[in-house]
Amino acid sequence: MRQSTLGHSAVRVTELAFGAAGIGNLFTAVSDADAEQAVHAAWEAGVRFFDTAPHYGLGLSERRLGAALRTRPRPEYVVSTKVGRLLEPTPQASGGDRANGFAVPATHRRRWDFSASGVRRSIEASLERLGLDRIDVAYLHDPDDHAEQALTQAYPELAHMRDEGILGAIGVGMNQAGLLARFVRDTDIDTVLLAGRYTLLDQQGLTELLPLAAGRGVGVVIGGVFNSGLLADPRPGATFDYAAAPMDLLARALDLKAACERHGVPLRAAALRFPFGHPAVAAVLVGTRNATEIRDAAAMLRHPVPDALWTELKEHGLLPADLPTPREAG
Structure with a gap:
């Protein structure tokens, strides 16, 4: 599998990354x-x-991955x-963590903390759960409502x-492009x-973030290429950003699927390959x-995804005319 260097660092990553939220239940x-x-x-x-x-x-993903x-x-x-969410034990708690999306016992509670001491505590705890002596990449996690503390501390x-x-x-990991650009x-x-913001259905990342990242040599990892399911299997009831997909987006996803099928390409393949059209993207x-x-x-x-598909x-009108797309031999 192809690898590239992540930004100015010495860290080399494969073009496909394993997202371990699923193995955290x-x-x-x-x-x-x-x-x-x-x-x-x-x-x-x-x-x-x-x-x-x-x-x-609540740490299960890190323990299993390690x-x-x-x-x-x-x-x-x-x-x-x-980093950004500290896990604090809740020995008297009962029930589960499904309110936060995870099928695990509520043995801990999350506390937002983007302070310097909180970041160091978080990394030390992650190293222990993972069983490692170093972390290759650490992201500030969803600092949307904590921008100033995340930037200054x-x-x-x-x-x-x-x-x-x-x-x-x-680095920083978020589902919005504006603060990442900052x-x-x-x-x-x-x-x-x-x-979720640089996909076949949503290219908000191209407005400022991706050109800025390319110019400053910052490596970009794209998550959510299926927009939480709609681009994996577009059908009535499919989800977009973890909610029921609006009918106009469903129709567009079905049009994308039909175009892909005319070229013998599964929609999932086009969705995964699409982000690599931009030179800043290192991995999906x-x-x-x-x-x-x-x-x-x-x-x-x-x-294989032929150039003719991107042209079609x-x-x-399913993609903007000036959008950068991958080359078949790339």
């Missing part, structure tokens, strides 16, 4: 065995970039995790930890993780919960 429970098999299937498919966070299953990678050669893989602390060698690269302009981050991140899903993602990313999508 996102929405539904996953067994330990299925979680381990998913990570092993990713490895067999050539994936060497694994993304997790304390938020995912356990599944424990026998793998450490120099051969990259792990990214996130959390980012400088991550930069210090990068200088100390505890972190290989630092971080690219005002800090020395290596990477941004943009979820796909959330998976079992071996079948990660094998499918790897196969779809390898599927532009001619039919």
Whole structure:
């Protein structure tokens, strides 16, 4: 699988990243065995970039990912995790964490903390859960409502930890492009993780963020390429950004699917390949919960996508005419 360097850092990532929220029991429970098999299937498919966070299953995702990678050669893989939510034990709590989207017991509560001390505590706890002595990539996680603290306290602390060698690269992960662009302009981050805003259905990231990242040498990882399901299987009842898809978006997704089928290309393959048309994009991140899903993602990313498909999508108004698209030989 192709690899590239993430921004100005020395961290090299595969073009497909394993999103580990699913093995943290996102929405539904996953067994330990299925979680381990998913990570092993990713490895067999050539994936060497694994993304997790304390938020995912109250630490379950980090523990499972660390356990599944424990026998793998450490120099051969990259792990990214996130800071901004500290996990605090709640020994008297009962019930589960489904209100936050995870099918796990509510053994901890999340507390937003983008202070310097909170960032260091978060990284230290993640290292313990993962069983690692360093984190390859650390992202500020969803600092939408904490922008000033994240900029003035959390980012400088991550930069210090990068200088100390505890972190290989630092960045910010969000599902909006505007604040990410501010971080690219005002800090020395290596990477941004943009979820859902540079896809076949939504190109908000192209307005400012992606050109800015390309100009400053910041590596971009694109998540949410299926827009939470609509571009994986467009049908009535499909979701877009975790809510029922509006009818106009469903119609557009169905038109995209029909165009792809005329060229012998699954819509999933086009959705995965599309972000690589922009030179700032280093990787796409796909959330998976079992071996079948990660094998499918790897196969779809390898599927040929002819230049003629991108031309047709532009001619039919399904993509903007000036949008950068991947070249077949790229």
